[in-house]
Amino acid sequence: MTNQSPGNAIRRKNRASTKLQPDWWSKSFAGAVLGLTLALALAGLFAWVGPGGLYAPDKRQFVMWMIAPLWVTVFSLVYLIPTGKRALLILGGLNLLAFGLLFLVRFISEGRV
Amino acid sequence: MKVRSDILRIYRSLHTWVGITSGLLLLVGFFAGALTMFKQPMDRWINPPEKRMPWIQESSLDQLVAQVMEQYPSARREFTLYPIEREDLSAPMVWTETSGGRELDLSAEQRIASLDSNGNLKTDIQMPSRFGDLVDMLHRTGGIPGFTGDEYLGVYILGIAGVLYFLALISGVILLLPTLVKDFFALRYGKNKKRFWLDSHNVVGITSLPFHIVISLTVIVFAFHGEFYEALKEVVYPNQERAQEMGESQHRNPQDILPPSQLLQKVRAEAPGFDVTEMLYMRLDSPRPLVRIAVYKPEELVHGPVTGYVGVDPYSGEFLLTAMLPGKAEGWGAIVNYFFALHFGSFGGSLVRWIYFFLGLSGAFLFYSGNLLWIESRRKKLRKNAAPDTLVTQPRNLQWMAAITVGATFGCVIGVCLAMVSGKWMHAVSDNINYTYVNIYYICFAVAIAYALWIGVGRATWHLLLASSLSCALIPLTSFASWLIPGLGLWAYTSLPVLMVDLTAAAFAVVLMFAAVRSRRRAFSGNTDSVWSAYKDKKSQAPGLDRKEFPI
Numbered sequence: 001m002t003n004q005s006p007g008n009a010i011r012r013k014n015r016a017s018t019k020l021q022p023d024w025w026s027k028s029f030a031g032a033v034l035g036l037t038l039a040l041a042l043a044g045l046f047a048w049v050g051p052g053g054l055y056a057p058d059k060r061q062f063v064m065w066m067i068a069p070l071w072v073t074v075f076s077l078v079y080l081i082p083t084g085k086r087a088l089l090i091l092g093g094l095n096l097l098a099f100g101l102l103f104l105v106r107f108i109s110e111g112r113v
Numbered sequence: 114m115k116v117r118s119d120i121l122r123i124y125r126s127l128h129t130w131v132g133i134t135s136g137l138l139l140l141v142g143f144f145a146g147a148l149t150m151f152k153q154p155m156d157r158w159i160n161p162p163e164k165r166m167p168w169i170q171e172s173s174l175d176q177l178v179a180q181v182m183e184q185y186p187s188a189r190r191e192f193t194l195y196p197i198e199r200e201d202l203s204a205p206m207v208w209t210e211t212s213g214g215r216e217l218d219l220s221a222e223q224r225i226a227s228l229d230s231n232g233n234l235k236t237d238i239q240m241p242s243r244f245g246d247l248v249d250m251l252h253r254t255g256g257i258p259g260f261t262g263d264e265y266l267g268v269y270i271l272g273i274a275g276v277l278y279f280l281a282l283i284s285g286v287i288l289l290l291p292t293l294v295k296d297f298f299a300l301r302y303g304k305n306k307k308r309f310w311l312d313s314h315n316v317v318g319i320t321s322l323p324f325h326i327v328i329s330l331t332v333i334v335f336a337f338h339g340e341f342y343e344a345l346k347e348v349v350y351p352n353q354e355r356a357q358e359m360g361e362s363q364h365r366n367p368q369d370i371l372p373p374s375q376l377l378q379k380v381r382a383e384a385p386g387f388d389v390t391e392m393l394y395m396r397l398d399s400p401r402p403l404v405r406i407a408v409y410k411p412e413e414l415v416h417g418p419v420t421g422y423v424g425v426d427p428y429s430g431e432f433l434l435t436a437m438l439p440g441k442a443e444g445w446g447a448i449v450n451y452f453f454a455l456h457f458g459s460f461g462g463s464l465v466r467w468i469y470f471f472l473g474l475s476g477a478f479l480f481y482s483g484n485l486l487w488i489e490s491r492r493k494k495l496r497k498n499a500a501p502d503t504l505v506t507q508p509r510n511l512q513w514m515a516a517i518t519v520g521a522t523f524g525c526v527i528g529v530c531l532a533m534v535s536g537k538w539m540h541a542v543s544d545n546i547n548y549t550y551v552n553i554y555y556i557c558f559a560v561a562i563a564y565a566l567w568i569g570v571g572r573a574t575w576h577l578l579l580a581s582s583l584s585c586a587l588i589p590l591t592s593f594a595s596w597l598i599p600g601l602g603l604w605a606y607t608s609l610p611v612l613m614v615d616l617t618a619a620a621f622a623v624v625l626m627f628a629a630v631r632s633r634r635r636a637f638s639g640n641t642d643s644v645w646s647a648y649k650d651k652k653s654q655a656p657g658l659d660r661k662e663f664p665i
Contacts, residue, residue: 020119022126032276040341044349054350058436058446063349064341065452068333072276076283079123102349110351 019082026084031075034091039070041098048105114290121288128284129487133514135274135281136480137521138255142271142332143480144525145252147473150458150466151617152245153419154610156201158588159536162604164239166227168198168205173228175372177206180234181226182368188224189367194392196377200606203239217246219547243547244536247554248529253335256525256558264339272336279329281483285318293319306635307489314482317475324472325479331456367397370427376404379430380423384408384438390420394427402427403434411462413439416450418457477522484518488644507644515644516565516573523577524561526625528554530584530618537591537603571636571646578629585625588618 043066052059074091081087148155169177174194181188185208192208204225209218226236254267261269318325334341377389387408395403404427407420415421416437423441424434436446454460458469491511532550535543543549561580565573592615595603605611635645 020117020123022123024126040344040348044345047345047349052444056445058442058444058449060342060345060350061449062445064338064345065334065449067341067344068330068337072279072330072333075276076280079127080120106351 020080021083023084023087027078027081027087030081030084030087030091031078034088034095035074035078036067036071038074038091038095038098039067041095041102042070043067044102045098045105048102048109054109114293116287116291121291124284124287128281128288131277131281131284132480132483133487135277136484137518138257138271138274139278140477140480140522141255141525142252142274143473143476144522145248145529147470147477148248148529149245149252149418150470150473151610151614152248153199153201154614155248155533156242156245157199157606157608158592158611158614159242159244159533160201160203161242161537161540164203164225164237166204166225166235166237167229169228171196171377172374173232174205174377175374176232177226177228177234178370178373179368180228181206181236182370184234185224185226185236190396190398192394194373194394196373196389196392200608200611201245203241204237217243217250219243219247219551220545240545240547242536244533244550247532247547247550251529251554256554268336272333275329275332275336278332279326282318282322282325282329286322289315289319307486307493310482310486310489314479314486317479317482321472321475324469325476327455328476331452334452335456365398365402365428370394370397371430376406376425376427376430379425379432380406380408383423383432383435383441384410384421386410387413387421387439397427408438410439414450414454414460415439416442416453416459418459420459481518481522484514488515488518492643512570512644513566515570517562519570519574519577520562520565521558523581524558526581527561527577527584528557530581530588531557534584534587534591537595541602570644574645575629575633575636578625578632582622582625582629585618586622589615589622 043063046066047059047063048054050059050063078087078091081090174196178194181192187210188208192206195202195205195207198205203223204227206226207223209221209223220240222238223241224236224238226234229235250265253271254265255271255274257265257267257270259266373392376392380389381387387410389406390409391407393405393407395405404425406423406425407417408423409415409420413421416439421439422434422437423432424437425431426433435441437450442450458465488511492507495507532553535549535553536546539549540546561577565577568576591603592605594601595605632645637646
């Protein structure tokens with residue numbers, strides 16, 4: 001009978017909402033597309049601020065090689081985000097942040113040159 | 114380790130779906146990839162002897178090149194020298210009259226050249242056997258024909274499969290976490306066949322996980338590197354088109370190139386202890402000429418599938434490219450070399466090649482067993498929902514999936530083996546042996562799938578295993594026949610790498626035969642509601658029949 005108390009019902013509802021939802025399409029889209037663009041931005045940041053600077057010999061190759069592991073790591077973990085909507089929001093936000101940083105770094109560095 | 118059940122449920126679905134969609138494609142890629150480890154020995158096994166020319170001293174290469182440059186304008190753009198003799202090579206100097214392009218040209222004739230004992234130039238035309246290159250193409254495309262732009266369509270599709278494959282690896286590891294300690298290395302061999310298959314699937318997957326992660330990542334990069342570079346150029350790197358300063362684009366006269374012996378000397382000084390196996394002269398009449406020199410030392414970590422490379426200017430002898438020379442790369446370039454070497458298994462001589470060969474085959478096993486496990490789990494589900502005491506009949510799509518899995522797997526094995534054998538048997542009658550290889554492969558592949566669909570997977574499995582075993586056996590038997598009956602016009606070499614090809618094929622013939630016997634037993638004595646049972650292939654057979662007397 002105590003189960004019927006309003007407090008427990010709310011708690012149960014909360015637990016249900018933290019349960020992972022499959023949301024295959026939205027999560028997979030977030031992983032496949034937003035994960036890829038995020039990987040591109042992170043690799044780009046590494047190109048500018050990582051060791052050796054932008055034009056270290058052969059670094060462009062290494063930067064290119066970074067994209068795939070970053071991308072698929074994000075892709076494979078995106079399903080841990082509870083809902084598809086939140087996955088889109090989180091990855092979208094991270095994209096904005098990473099690209100914002102990348103363009104900031106580019107702006108500062110190129111301005112200095 | 115505890116993992117929440119909702120996480121497990123989602124990653125189980127993910128594992129199932131990426132496995133089912135990409136498994137068969139990756140299976141073909143892994144099988145052919147394992148074979149590419151010994152691409153050169155297979156080519157040595159196959160190459161017909163009748164056009165082969167005598168090799169010449171290294172010092173005579175200078176004379177050979179000078180004479181060809183003078184007499185054959187068609188060689189003045191691109192040619193290749195092979196200082197060291199091998200059975201898969203026909204002459205120390207080779208060029209194609211119509212060269213260029215990275216794709217495999219199956220109908221390009223080669224002109225081959227050498228010197229006779231008096232130092233006079235002799236040349237011939239041959240249609241080279243490209244069996245090794247075709248296996249390599251099967252490896253890179255999964256056998257999917259066609260182009261998009263100037264790249265093979267199959268390469269892109271395998272790139273996508275590489276992404277799905279990585280998802281399958283991660284989800285598979287997550288699924289295993291709760292029972293990792295208990296199940297690890299536990300091979301429960303008993304009545305429950307599914308348990309055994311699942312245990313093997315897990316053990317192989319976990320023990321070779323680093324290899325699989327490396328392969329999946331490199332496959333993605335190999336497929337999409339052009340797109341990635343393009344994206345980096347657009348978004349990351351400053352927009353300064355560093356216009357290639359062409360200088361005065363002087364076109365040099367290919368007759369002025371340095372003698373090869375001088376280049377060989379320079380390269381030996383730069384890379385002591387290495388054999389020079391190939392010198393590819395490129396763009397000789399252009400402003401940017403290059404000799405790509407392949408250097409080989411078994412135990413060294415190298416950038417290429419077999420050899421390292423060094424780029425030299427053919428006119429000045431200046432080193433243009435040393436980043437792919439083992440030990441000479443520095444910084445980021447050296448790290449990138451590791452990525453290539455880890456995919457190609459080119460860092461520890463024959464031992465590593467053998468390890469990669471078996472890792473590649475174990476990868477193929479992973480996809481094969483994965484598909485079978487999915488089929489079995491679906492069967493379980495159906496049986497649970499069925500009324501007791503009724504024999505569950507498996508739905509069509511499950512039957513089809515099982516048949517396609519078995520047909521594709523063994524069709525691929527049979528196709529490659531028979532194509533290889535045809536290199537000797539069809540050599541005399543085929544206009545272009547390369548098209549024979551391709552046709553035989555695709556016919557075998559298609560027929561095996563059609564056969565499994567038609568006859569039912571229960572019987573098709575052991576029939577196709579038997580056919581695979583016999584196809585493998587044909588490889589050593591062909592060598593044996595050439596020795597036994599000289600009149601057949603066959604040939605066989607006796608160098609160690611070639612003998613190993615025969616020996617390995619014989620060993621696999623035995624293993625596959627063993628598997629065929631086991632599989633037949635299961636078809637007639639296993640659960641009759643399984644797709645692997647041969648009973649339901651004949652509707653009239655009831656499960657109460659004496660199983661031993663079941664007609665084949």
